[in-house]
Amino acid sequence: MRPSTRVNRTTGSLLLTITGLVILREWTPNALADMILPGLVIVTTLLLALQTSAGRYLFALVALALTVALALANPDWQAVTLKALYTAGFICAFFTALATLRFAAETSASIRRAGRFLAQQPPGRRYLALTVGGQMFALLLNYGAIALLGSLATASANEEPDPEIRRHRTRRMLLAIQRAFTSMLPWSPLSFAIAISVALIPGATWAQAVLPGIVSSVLMAGTGWALDSMFRPTLSGPRPAPKPPQGSWASILPLLLLLAILVSSITLLHYVTDVRVVGMVILIVPLIAMAWIALQSRSAEPELRIARRFARYSFCELPNYRSEILLLMMAGYIGTVGAPLLEPLLTGLGLDLAALPMPLVLVAFVWLIPLAGQIGMNPILAVTLIAPLVPPAAELGISPTALIVAITAGWALSGVTSPFTATTLLVGSFARISARHVGLRWNGGYFLLTATILSVWVVIYASL
Numbered sequence: 001m002r003p004s005t006r007v008n009r010t011t012g013s014l015l016l017t018i019t020g021l022v023i024l025r026e027w028t029p030n031a032l033a034d035m036i037l038p039g040l041v042i043v044t045t046l047l048l049a050l051q052t053s054a055g056r057y058l059f060a061l062v063a064l065a066l067t068v069a070l071a072l073a074n075p076d077w078q079a080v081t082l083k084a085l086y087t088a089g090f091i092c093a094f095f096t097a098l099a100t101l102r103f104a105a106e107t108s109a110s111i112r113r114a115g116r117f118l119a120q121q122p123p124g125r126r127y128l129a130l131t132v133g134g135q136m137f138a139l140l141l142n143y144g145a146i147a148l149l150g151s152l153a154t155a156s157a158n159e160e161p162d163p164e165i166r167r168h169r170t171r172r173m174l175l176a177i178q179r180a181f182t183s184m185l186p187w188s189p190l191s192f193a194i195a196i197s198v199a200l201i202p203g204a205t206w207a208q209a210v211l212p213g214i215v216s217s218v219l220m221a222g223t224g225w226a227l228d229s230m231f232r233p234t235l236s237g238p239r240p241a242p243k244p245p246q247g248s249w250a251s252i253l254p255l256l257l258l259l260a261i262l263v264s265s266i267t268l269l270h271y272v273t274d275v276r277v278v279g280m281v282i283l284i285v286p287l288i289a290m291a292w293i294a295l296q297s298r299s300a301e302p303e304l305r306i307a308r309r310f311a312r313y314s315f316c317e318l319p320n321y322r323s324e325i326l327l328l329m330m331a332g333y334i335g336t337v338g339a340p341l342l343e344p345l346l347t348g349l350g351l352d353l354a355a356l357p358m359p360l361v362l363v364a365f366v367w368l369i370p371l372a373g374q375i376g377m378n379p380i381l382a383v384t385l386i387a388p389l390v391p392p393a394a395e396l397g398i399s400p401t402a403l404i405v406a407i408t409a410g411w412a413l414s415g416v417t418s419p420f421t422a423t424t425l426l427v428g429s430f431a432r433i434s435a436r437h438v439g440l441r442w443n444g445g446y447f448l449l450t451a452t453i454l455s456v457w458v459v460i461y462a463s464l
Contacts, residue, residue, distance in 0.1 A: 003051050008319040011051070014044045015096050015318055015325070019282065022093035025086075026279025038085040041329070044092070048326040056323050059330035066337045074340050084336035087199075088329040090278075091380065094195055095325055096318065097282040100289035102144035103313045107296055110254040111137075111148070117251045119152040119173065127176045127228045131221050134180025136255055139188055139262070143422045149177045150430040172228060174427045175442060181423060182415035183220035186408035187213030189266055190285070193411040195278045196332070196380055197404050200387040204400035206277040207270060212405045212461050219457060220412060223450045262288055324422075328380060335384025343389055353389055358396045362406040362462055363455045369410030370447065373418025374439075379411045402462035409454040416443045 003011070018040055024033040049060040070077040105111045118133040119126075130149065137145035153173040160166040185193040187210050194213070198204045262284070269280050290306070297305035346353070353361065365386070372382040387407065393400040415423045419435040424443075428435040 003319065003322075005315075007047075007051065009315045011044075011047060011319040011322060012314040012316075014040065014047065015092060016314055018044060018089050019093040019096045022090055023279070023283050026282065027275055037089050038082055041085045041089045041092070045088070045326065045329060048322050048329075052323045052326055056326050059327060059334070063330050063333050063337065066334060066341065070337050070341060073344075076340075080337060080340055084333045087332040087336050087384065090199070091192075091196075091328050091332045092325055093282050094192065094278065095321070095328060097285045098142050098190060099318060099321060100286045100313065101292075102141045103309075103317055104289040104292040104296070105141055105144065105148075108254075108292070110251070111140075112152070114252045114255045115149050115152045116156075116246065117248070119149065119156045120246060123169075127172060128225055130173060130176035131180045131183075131225060133252065133255075134177045135184045135217070135221070136252070136259055138181040138184045139190055139259055140255070142190065143181075143426070146177055146181055146423060146426045150174060150426060153177060154430050170431060171442065174431055175224070175446075176228070178416060178423050178427045178438075178443075179221065179224040179446070182412045183217045183224070185412040185415065186216040186220075186405070187211075189263075189277045189281055191408075192328075192380060193408045194404075195281070196383055197387070197407040197411070198276070199278065200384065201400045201403050201407075202392065204404050208399075208401045209404040209408070212401060213408060215461075216405060216409050216412070216454060216457065219453050220450055223453060224446060227446055227449070258288075258292070327378065331378040331381035332384055335381045336388075338385050339388040342385065346389065353391055358398060358462060359459045361390060361396060362398075362402065362458045365403075365406040365410045366413065366451055366455050366458060367410065369407070370414040370417045370451070373414040373420060376420050378420070379414045379418075382414070383407055383411065398462040402458065405461055406458040409458055413447055413451055413454070417447050 018037065021030075021033040021037045021040065024030040025037070045060060045063075049057050067077075067081055070080060074080065114133070115137065118129050121129040130153070134145060134149060137149055141148060154170060157166050157170040157173060160169060185191045188194060189206050189210075194206055194209065198206055198209065265284050265288070266277060266280050269275065269284070270277050273280075290310075293309050294306055297309070368386065369379055369382050373379065377385075387403075390396075390403070393403055396403075415421050417439040418424060419428075419439050424435040424438045427442075428438045431438065
């Protein structure tokens, strides 16, 4: 049963209120926001759980059960629970802010032109164009980049009459788009990988992590391009002459301009304020989205049009993400509450993480996060559960940034292999195959090679 208009309005209002309170907490010390936010997160979680399927509702029940277990086992359970509620609220606000940019892009003709131009590139440069362009789209649209470029890529491939060529072209284009998105995660200030890991590791900042994160990104994207170039499919017949793409490289200039505004705004404010970069993202991204919508609707009655668009986003589009928001919020909550429960179990088994060699700790992040994804653990859940158990960076003899590089590398690899992540699910739906086939068959070799390369990289960086 679809939620009523009243329920959608209530849901949208709660999500926007949480976002506003999180912005207040990030930008100014605010006792009122600190007091209201936990209760509001609980009410919102209950409302979202009542509107979603049993699979998503189960996460809320697990969160409740872990909270009861924590209260029985840990005398400091109230502080831990409060921290978990703040984490869930932050994740909700971060998702809500990023979704505004995706909403603005849906009605942008220039964005669709740029995506269509990339998807129509000839075979010799199509993978590289989709990899580079896909990263730019992913910065703006998050998972919406896969939805947009995936639809354009499959539409372009379906124009090919030869079924063999069409099958190979679809596979190569979708892999380029998926790997472009995941290779953006280790450095983008708009990615959950950076937002969550920087919040969990004391002393870590985005400014320190961005350059090594770009190296991780280049290694991931470069490996994908190399594999695509080296193992091109062999056709049973002659290759047809490529069709020239519609438009020119100038079609991506609006995308570059928007990215320049976004990144420069975040970078500038990062160096002139004491606000965390994720706090800037939650504020700056909706402002840019509103300005973008204003430019799109400047022809007639812009104030009225903006108001209508804002109402549609708040009370129609945003509530439609209820399942995704609940899953992400509960992943952050469960990981935060579960870590103190897991620590005594590890101690009882005689496992002392502080005694492990530093390279083993870093390489474990690269491999364990994707492996956890195979059993349904969202990267947010895996990271918030594992990261608090790791000794501080100083005890390992490394910088906090080294831990960020390892965590985000594993997070990105989980995005190409886990059959439960949105990336593999979307790619599988476009290719009309299972998400597990995408993760293990299409990306299995890529994962093994890239994970090995990234394992060497994270150890080298930590040792520098």
